[in-house]
Amino acid sequence: xxxxxxxLWDNLSGLPGNLRRGLRPGVADSGNSAASRLRxxxxxxxxxxxxxxxxxxxxxxxxLGVVSLTAFLILGVTGVLLMIYYQPGTQQAYASMQDIxxxxxxxxxxxxxxxxxxxxxxxxxxxHLLRVASMxxxxxxxxxxxxxxxxxxxxxGLAFTGYLLPWDQRSYWAVRVSASMLDSxxxxxxxxxxxxxxxxxxxQAALLRFYMLxxxxxxxxxxxxxxxxxxxxxxxxxxxxxxxxGEDNELVPAWPHLxxxxxxxxxxxxxxLSAIAALVSAPLGAPVDVHIPANPEKAPWYFxxxxxxxxxxxxxxxxxxxxxxxxxxxxxxxLDREDKGVGRWFGTPACRLAVLLSGLGAIGALLAxxxxxxxxxxxxxxxxxxxxxxxxxxxxxxxxxxxxxxxxSSGIATGSTRAAFLSGLVVMLVMLLGFTLIGxxxxxxxxxxxxxxxxxxxx
Amino acid sequence: xxxxxxxxxxxxxxxxxxxxxxAGNVGVCACGLAAAGLGARLAVPELHDGPPxxxxxxPAADFVSGxxxxxxxxxxxxxxxxxxxxxxxxxxxxLGCTVKRSTEGFYCPCHGASYDGRGRVMTGPARKDLPxxxxxxxxxxxxxxxxxxVVECGRKSANKERVTARDDEES
Amino acid sequence: xxxxxxxxxxxxxxxxxxxALVLLAVLATxxxxxxxxxxxxxxxxxxxxxxxxxxxTEILQSPNCTGRMERCATCxxxxxxxxxxxxxxxxxxxSHSRSMLGHLExxxxxxxxxxxxxxxxxxxxxxxxxxxxxxxxxxxxxxxxASCARCHIPxxxxxxxxxxxxxxxxxxxxxxxxxxxxxxxxxxxxxxxxLRATGRKSLxxxxxxxxxxxxxxxxxxxxxxxxxxxDEPGELQDVLIFLLSLSIQDAGDCxxxxxxxxxxxxxxxxxHAGAAGKAGGRFAHxxxxxxxxxxxxxxAACHPKQVPAPGMGGGLCPVVERHxxxxxxxxxxSEGSSPG
Numbered sequence: 001x002x003x004x005x006x007x008l009w010d011n012l013s014g015l016p017g018n019l020r021r022g023l024r025p026g027v028a029d030s031g032n033s034a035a036s037r038l039r040x041x042x043x044x045x046x047x048x049x050x051x052x053x054x055x056x057x058x059x060x061x062x063x064l065g066v067v068s069l070t071a072f073l074i075l076g077v078t079g080v081l082l083m084i085y086y087q088p089g090t091q092q093a094y095a096s097m098q099d100i101x102x103x104x105x106x107x108x109x110x111x112x113x114x115x116x117x118x119x120x121x122x123x124x125x126x127x128h129l130l131r132v133a134s135m136x137x138x139x140x141x142x143x144x145x146x147x148x149x150x151x152x153x154x155x156x157g158l159a160f161t162g163y164l165l166p167w168d169q170r171s172y173w174a175v176r177v178s179a180s181m182l183d184s185x186x187x188x189x190x191x192x193x194x195x196x197x198x199x200x201x202x203x204q205a206a207l208l209r210f211y212m213l214x215x216x217x218x219x220x221x222x223x224x225x226x227x228x229x230x231x232x233x234x235x236x237x238x239x240x241x242x243x244x245x246g247e248d249n250e251l252v253p254a255w256p257h258l259x260x261x262x263x264x265x266x267x268x269x270x271x272x273l274s275a276i277a278a279l280v281s282a283p284l285g286a287p288v289d290v291h292i293p294a295n296p297e298k299a300p301w302y303f304x305x306x307x308x309x310x311x312x313x314x315x316x317x318x319x320x321x322x323x324x325x326x327x328x329x330x331x332x333x334x335l336d337r338e339d340k341g342v343g344r345w346f347g348t349p350a351c352r353l354a355v356l357l358s359g360l361g362a363i364g365a366l367l368a369x370x371x372x373x374x375x376x377x378x379x380x381x382x383x384x385x386x387x388x389x390x391x392x393x394x395x396x397x398x399x400x401x402x403x404x405x406x407x408x409s410s411g412i413a414t415g416s417t418r419a420a421f422l423s424g425l426v427v428m429l430v431m432l433l434g435f436t437l438i439g440x441x442x443x444x445x446x447x448x449x450x451x452x453x454x455x456x457x458x459x
Numbered sequence: 460x461x462x463x464x465x466x467x468x469x470x471x472x473x474x475x476x477x478x479x480x481x482a483g484n485v486g487v488c489a490c491g492l493a494a495a496g497l498g499a500r501l502a503v504p505e506l507h508d509g510p511p512x513x514x515x516x517x518p519a520a521d522f523v524s525g526x527x528x529x530x531x532x533x534x535x536x537x538x539x540x541x542x543x544x545x546x547x548x549x550x551x552x553x554l555g556c557t558v559k560r561s562t563e564g565f566y567c568p569c570h571g572a573s574y575d576g577r578g579r580v581m582t583g584p585a586r587k588d589l590p591x592x593x594x595x596x597x598x599x600x601x602x603x604x605x606x607x608x609v610v611e612c613g614r615k616s617a618n619k620e621r622v623t624a625r626d627d628e629e630s
Numbered sequence: 631x632x633x634x635x636x637x638x639x640x641x642x643x644x645x646x647x648x649x650a651l652v653l654l655a656v657l658a659t660x661x662x663x664x665x666x667x668x669x670x671x672x673x674x675x676x677x678x679x680x681x682x683x684x685x686x687t688e689i690l691q692s693p694n695c696t697g698r699m700e701r702c703a704t705c706x707x708x709x710x711x712x713x714x715x716x717x718x719x720x721x722x723x724x725s726h727s728r729s730m731l732g733h734l735e736x737x738x739x740x741x742x743x744x745x746x747x748x749x750x751x752x753x754x755x756x757x758x759x760x761x762x763x764x765x766x767x768x769x770x771x772x773x774x775x776a777s778c779a780r781c782h783i784p785x786x787x788x789x790x791x792x793x794x795x796x797x798x799x800x801x802x803x804x805x806x807x808x809x810x811x812x813x814x815x816x817x818x819x820x821x822x823x824x825l826r827a828t829g830r831k832s833l834x835x836x837x838x839x840x841x842x843x844x845x846x847x848x849x850x851x852x853x854x855x856x857x858x859x860x861d862e863p864g865e866l867q868d869v870l871i872f873l874l875s876l877s878i879q880d881a882g883d884c885x886x887x888x889x890x891x892x893x894x895x896x897x898x899x900x901x902h903a904g905a906a907g908k909a910g911g912r913f914a915h916x917x918x919x920x921x922x923x924x925x926x927x928x929x930a931a932c933h934p935k936q937v938p939a940p941g942m943g944g945g946l947c948p949v950v951e952r953h954x955x956x957x958x959x960x961x962x963x964s965e966g967s968s969p970g
Contacts, residue, residue, distance in 0.1 A: 095699070095749060102751035103689055103701070109660050173556070177569065180555040199508030252635065260642035267649040274656045278663065286764055291531050292829065293556050295568040311570035311584050314553055390584070446571040529827060560823070562849035 039255060046230060047254040048238065054248040055239050056257055063265045064128035070266040071121035072222065074273060075158075078114040079215065086165065088211040090204050093167035094287050101284060112277035118159055120273060122302050125152050129329075133425060134355075136342040136418050137240035138333040144232040145333050149326075151225050154218050156302075161214035163300060164207065168285035173293045174300070175210075176202045181310060181318035189319075202290075241343030295444045304439030305432040311446060312373075312394035321396055325428065328421075336417040351419040354410035358423035362430035365402045369395035370438065374448065395435075403427040515601040519544070522602065527560075535592065535604060538615070545615035546594045546604040547578045553585040565589070577613050588612050669751045672705040676723050680714070689751065694739025700748035702740040702756070710734070743777045745769045745878075765830060766879050772867055773833065779875030796872030799865055803858055826876045836873050840866065 011018070024034065054060055085104055087096040100107040129152060132138060138145040160178070164171045179202060182193040198205025233239075241248075286294065299307040309317030341347025346355055373395050391397075403424045411420030441448055443455040516530050522539040529536055529549060534557060538545045549565075551558050556569035564575040571583045578589030593608040595616045673687040690703040708714050708723035715725050726734065730743070741748045746768045750756035758764035769777060778790040800806060809825050831839075838845050843852040859865040 098747075098749040102749065103691075106660065106664050109664070177554045177556065180553075194504065195502055198504045199506070201509050203508060205504065205508060256639050256642060257635070260639070260646065264642060264645050264649060267646065267653065271649060271653045271656060274653065274660070278656060278660045289765070291534060291557055293569060297556065297569055307570075310554065313584060314586075390586075445566070445568050528824070531827065 043255060043259055046234075047259060048234065049254060050251040051238065051254050051258050052241075052248060053250050053252060054241065056252065056261060060239060062127070062131060063262075064124050064131055066262050066265050067124040067269050068121055068128055069226065070269045071117045071124060071273070072226070074117040074270065075114060075121065076219065078110050078117065079219075081110050082114060083215060088165065088207055090167060090207055093165065093207065097166045097168075097284055101281075108281050109277055112280065112282040113273060115282040116276050116280070117273050118162065119302070120269070121155060122159060125155050130425075130429070133332065134346050134422060135240065135344065136336070136338065136347055139240060139337065139339060139342045141232070141236045141240065142333045144229060144236060146330065147225050147229045147232065149329055151222065151229060154222050154225065158214060158218045158222070159300070159302060161210040161218065164202075164210045165214065166284060167207065167288055169288055169294050170285040170297070170300075172202060172288045172290065173297045174303075175206065177297070177299075177307075178303075181314065184315045184318040186319070239343070242339070242341070296442060296446060298439065298442065301436065301440070305435040308435040308439040308442075309396040312396050313391040315391050316394065316396045321400070324400060328424070328428075332421055336421050338416060338418045340416070341418060346422065347418050348414075348416070350414040351410075351416060351422060354414050354419040354423050355426050358406040358410060359426045359430050361406060362402060362427040363434070365398065366395070366431050366434040369398045370434075395431075399428065399431040402431070512607045513603065513605040515597065515603050516546075517602060519596050519600050519602050533604070533606075535606070537594075537602065537604075540615070543615040544594045544596060544602050545591060545613065547589045547591040547612075548606075549589070551585055552580065552587040552589060553583070558589070579612060667751070668753060669704045672722065673707065676707045679719060679723065692739075694742060694748070695737040696739075696742070698739070698741065698748055700739045700741055701751055702746075702748065704751060705753070706740075709740075738781075741766070742780055743769075743774060745777065767830075767832075769874070773871055773874055776871045776874035776878055780878055792868050792871050793875055795865070796868035796870070796875075799859075799869045800872055803855060803869070808852070825873060828877060830874075830877045830879070833870060833874070836870050837866070840869065 082100065085096055085100050085107070087093060100111055102108075129148065132145070132148070164175045179193050179197055182189045182196070185192065194200070196206070196209065197203075198209050298304065306317055306322075309321055311317070338347075341351065346352040406427045407420045407424030410423035411417060414420075438448065441451060443449045449455055510533070514533065516533070516535075516537055522528055522537055522544065524539050524541065527536055527538050534549045535546050536549055538547070549557050551567035551569065551572050553567065553570055553572050556567050558565040558567045558572075558574065561573065563573065563581070565578065566573040567583065567585070572585035573581045573583050574585070574589055575581055578591065580586065580588050590609045591612050591614055593605045593610050593614075593616075595603055597603050669689070670687045676682075677684050689701060690707075691699050691701040692703070693699050703709060705722055708719060709726045711725050712728070713725075714723070733743070739748070740746070745766045746758050747756050747764060747766065750758075755764065757768040758766055759768065772792055775790050775793045778793055782790070809823070835846060839847075839852070840854075841856040842854055843850045859869075
């Protein structure tokens with residue numbers, strides 16, 4: 001008995017030392033701080049030991065990948081917090097959103113942070129794609145390019161599924177209209193719509209599926225692809241560049257020069273998004289009316305280009321153009337295999353000129369198409385020629401034609417596949433941006449109003 | 460080991476080890492695919508959601524001759540004139556928004572499609588007319604509509620016409 | 631030129647420190663903001679005005695008789711405080727008038743009469759002011775009487791004189807000819823839509839529909855009633871109250887005695903209403919009224935060619951012919967007769 005009590009007493013009095021030793025194994029032996037051990041085991045695992053000076057410069061990548069990742073992490077944290085109060089049922093969803101907005105401490109802030117981080121992620125992913133494309137950094141890295149496209153697609157899916165959850169007028173009608181767009185997709189369209197909605201109508205089944213996708217399946221996919229994406233960067237030899245010259249290639253230790261830069265960027269992204277969320281709260285629309293849409297009923301800004309295209313022709317905007325975009329992007333590293341100019345913005349000076357001219361041409365072409373189309377009065381003009389013509393002759397198809405012309409003429413003029421594809425890409429980008437702006441200006445009954453014209457009151 | 464070398468010269472997998480390795484891999488892959496397939500089958504809905512496609516809309520006396528009524532819950536219009544009762548969808552054939560009435564007929568506020576008074580498409584991004592559905596008056600005096608049976612534009616049923624005995628399900 | 635590693639590191643660490651401080655400042659601001667939201671400020675002001683010594687604020691919510699949660703009492707702390715009745719308080723804190731005491735005791739809540747959004751705690755959204763996209767904007771006097779129709783049939787009970795006056799004007803002015811209100815919700819393009827199915831419209835829109843219909847709806851065949859009101863703004867307001875009541879969102883199923891609202895499959899009750907909302911009552915029967923007063927109703931304003939002048943030729947007013955089916959809902963009618 002005495003042995004038991006003395007052993008117990010020894011253990012209790014030795015508690016501080018044993019706590020230290022048990023919870024921080026290996027400290028006493030190595031003599032290193034916890035910070036350095038953490039750095040060694042984690043930071044050096046995902047970073048190389050040394051990087052080039054080029055990798056440190058802001059203008060090389062603009063840090064867009066880091067910004068996207070930061071936004072994703074913010075979304076994960078704020079999303080989990082919102083899950084505490086949000087209820088995914090058609091009867092409770094809107095009320096739970098109102099509660100988050102009014103009856104939950106810091107609810108409006110977390111909700112606003114979630115929404116603005118989502119928009120920031122979409123923008124930074126797009127800019128990141130454009131940066132990689134314009135540097136030809138996909139050269140020799142086909143797998144990582146495809147993984148990156150997958151990440152972009154998942155991000156759009158997350159934005160789309162998340163948009164339905166508040167179950168307000170805008171959410172419901174956005175999904176109802178988008179689901180109808182699937183009718184234009186041949187072969188899989190109707191089956192996909194049935195699977196997505198869990199039935200024929202947008203209701204409780206659809207809300208639950210979207211919720212499951214938004215909080216579980218798509219984030220899991222993102223995490224997996226992010227891991228592969230970061231690993232492949234290391235495996236492919238770091239940031240893409242042409243065979244080396246000059247002081248750019250001088251090596252410096254990744255810690256602290258690269259890692260602290262990344263941390264700094266993440267911190268300032270968080271600061272910026274928090275400030276915006278503190279100042280501007282996320283909107284909550286009118287409660288849903290499943291039979292009568294608002295007027296105008298507009299998609300969120302990242303899909304306005306699609307809504308504008310679909311308002312010319314459902315088949316074109318819902319199927320043909322997205323399919324061409326995806327095919328073009330997927331095929332890019334296989335169709336352009338030039339080494340020249342990799343790692344430099346727009347590669348060669350000739351390429352830069354071609355891209356600039358294509359961009360300017362695109363602006364001019366878009367203005368011309370829109371003026372002609374709006375004057376002609378879409379249906380009246382083409383109805384006489386049958387219903388196939390409006391699907392073929394509209395600003396959306398005009399965009400495809402101009403993109404091809406720009407690509408081919410740039411290619412011929414410069415002799416470079418990079419210039420060709422970048423020109424085509426820039427034309428698409430400029431015109432899709434133009435369609436987005438036109439979509440912003442659309443008012444009640446989808447009539448175009450200049451920003452300074454007021455919209456007529458609709459009862 | 461000697462077996463393996465000889466077999467490789469002939470270009471075939473020979474040893475049991477190689478075969479078992481391959482079979483094992485194929486087996487695991489097959490299991491993975493089977494699991495994915497089961498998951499996908501689970502996701503495909505079995506239940507038919509939403510209200511039935513054949514339904515009564517109300518007593519015939521409610522729909523005065525010469526009127527057009529919107530049945531909100533079913534998103535259809537009921538029209539009654541001298542030729543009888545007719546019903547057509549109020550969902551725009553472009554992307555499914557509910558159409559509103561206009562001086563010429565109907566228009567869709569979502570993307571500007573317009574239809575004439577009988578639902579025939581006039582301008583805008585819609586390509587098809589508003590579908591008309593089979594309509595009749597049952598024995599109980601109620602107007603019935605079957606949205607599974609699309610009929611030609613403008614088709615109406617006279618007040619007393621029976622479609623078929625099978626359709627007459629009034630109690 | 632080689633990178634000065636030490637200087638670079640120092641700059642980065644300083645940047646991190648500054649960033650961390652700015653983030654802390656932003657988060658502190660957010661935290662402070664959350665303690666000074668509008669409803670908390672209102673509660674603190676109320677406590678100081680009434681001399682109460684409460685230090686903590688809390689959200690006050692309770693379900694109304696239809697089960698919907700309401701948080702109006704969070705800011706409107708004086709609503710049930712009849713002891714504060716004489717005091718000179720800002721409007722938000724004033725006690726409710728005693729006239730609706732029976733309703734308050736029965737738990738009808740605030741939104742059933744006043745409109746607005748019960749769950750919001752932001753005055754802009756909880757009051758759902760007109761012009762926005764909220765479905766149920768706040769109603770002021772005298773239009774608040776339209777809310778009686780959320781649960782009651784107009785005229786079923788005492789206490790809604792202007793609503794009843796509006797209903798009677800609806801008949802007198804002939805609105806019922808083009809906008810009949812029998813059950814089943816009929817309306818038509820030629821005659822004018824069912825005013826119960828067009829959705830909630832703003833007061834401004836409804837007023838424009840009465841005095842200048844073409845402004846709201848180009849090509850409309852509806853005549854203007856600008857000069858027909860016997861007593862402006864009184865009768866105009868009465869009609870507006872009645873029109874609002876047609877499209878007002880109903881309060882939902884209430885916990886005591888089921889729905890009081892008409893239209894549950896009983897066509898009679900739409901036009902007739904007696905005590906407790908049962909059929910048997912006060913309204914003049916619309917069709918007979920038209921027949922008896924067709925001269926006063928000025929049919930020619932809408933049907934210039936169709937109406938035979940009184941005393942000329944045979945036949946009935948064609949308007950009656952077209953509305954024959956209304957009568958047939960309740961009355962036996964042989965061809966060519968009008969209901970007795």
